[in-house]
Amino acid sequence: MKEASNDHQLDFKNRRALVTGAGKGIGREIAVQLHQFNAQVVAVARTESDLKALKDEIGCETIIAELGDPAEAKRAAEEAGDIDLLVNNAAIAILQPFLKTTVEAWDATMAVNLRAIVIISQIVAARMIARSVRGSIVNISSMARFQALRDHAAYCASKAGLDQLTAVMAVELGEHGIRVNAVNPTVVLTEMGKRAWSDPAKGGPMLARIPLGRFAECEDIASVVCFLLSDAAGMLNGLALPIDGGFHTT
16 A cells, blocks of 8 residues: 655646636636745736736736737737646626627627637647646636526536536547646635625525535635646546535535
């Protein structure tokens, strides 16, 4: 029997981590925690002031980009350079009833929530392979991949697509030693989450189905992402991992 080892403690020293959508909310917290675990963080966001505040706090590299534009997504990935750990967090949600979902809203959602992930991951993974790096990629999906939500047609579809994309990436990149996983959070109390779910009429029924009795905080998501990126998760590949306080059991 093998003796227990401490080799898998969370320590990303000498590893470069690219985090998209790092200006606010979950992405910002992921960047902060990666920094705390000694990663060299490259943060991508579309708002300069958000990136400046993050850089002032953790000393990260920053890239301003509008990832809905394929040329901008490509530029951001190339500008990031050699990356060992990738977190595809950037996403948008344009809430419209199904019968009133516009082509423009649909296309904008898919551009950020799916296409940008393909573009960035292709560039980053190809460089990992060229460098013989056994890297790790985590895609931030959503409980909306499992649970149909009113007014979320485009968003739910994009996250379901992201989970299947994650699975295909895991199959094809796994042979190069690159692990790819997704996490699927419940409602997270970012500023956007608080605005969307603070109404008891809307948030109450959702909260009632969570056995732990609370929505998630950004820290709850970031800590799991850091674990999945780490060597401690060395046999985890192709997951769509709910972080929902047990919502899926009810």
